[in-house]
Amino acid sequence: MKNASLSQNNQGLLSGKTAIVTGASSGIGRSTALLLAADGAAVVAAARREERLKELVAEIESKGGTALAVAVDVSVPADIDLLLQKTLAWKDGGNKYDTVVVNAGRGLAGSLLTSDPKQWQEVYDLNVLGAAHLMRQAALYMVARKAGDIVAIGSVVGRQISPFSSFYGSTKFALAALAEGLRREICGQGVRVSLVMPGIVTSEFQAVAGYNQENFGKDVAKFGPLLEPQAIAEGIRWLLTLPPQVNVSEIMIRPTGQNYP
């Protein structure tokens, strides 16, 4: 069953919408892709690991949804342009897109003093410059259509800095500035921009960032159960299913026991 039949049955709040989700091969992005597809959206799943994306598309299709895998590196502007071109060429998605979830990102263990400076460029290219390019291109397209949703995935450390992850946190401060600046720039033209700031979510994030698993486990044990990616996906879905005149521009979603940061 394809998306059209979901919408005929009026089963999904997002039927007829096409959503791009970056970082869809894992964690928050993967959960979000599954959830938006379950609500009837045609989903364009982007990340570098193509096999993972293909598995995700197969899972969505097995549940009656519609999805497309696009393997790209979203820290590279030409790849982002390719992603948007492939989306617009995708017939099952209606040759358009309504929503972009700017989710792909990575952490970096350590502070300004202790993080590995050899990784700084890569973290900024992905978390800030790649996100900025995608948001810019999507915003230009959406303003012309006078509708659309851009959801950027920031972090609690992009609002309340922690000295223990200050370099990574600085990328999420930048993303928050870009999201709110863009919201103010284009909100009069029917486009919503939202920033979702997760607390600690169990995903591949910790390994990619290079956390020492033993120390990390001890540090967070006091917070009680951590979030699963699904909790963030639910928040994103909520933003997207509000009436078009309602823009919740920021949400912070933490494990209940997380008191820092």
Ligand SMILES: NC(=O)c1ccc[n+]([C@@H]2O[C@H](COP(=O)([O-])OP(=O)(O)OC[C@H]3O[C@@H](n4cnc5c(N)ncnc54)[C@H](OP(=O)(O)O)[C@@H]3O)[C@@H](O)[C@H]2O)c1
């Ligand atoms: N987990 C947390 O505690 C937490 C807290 C606050 C905010 N966040 C933010 O939430 C977002 C998602 O993180 P997550 O927890 O779901 O982590 P994750 O499980 O590591 O997922 C990251 C995703 O980003 C993709 N990605 C990484 N580099 C990419 C690149 N250059 N081009 C394309 N895709 C790329 C990865 O796919 P490929 O490797 O296949 O490319 C993967 O799908 C990130 O922006 C992160 O900063 C996470």
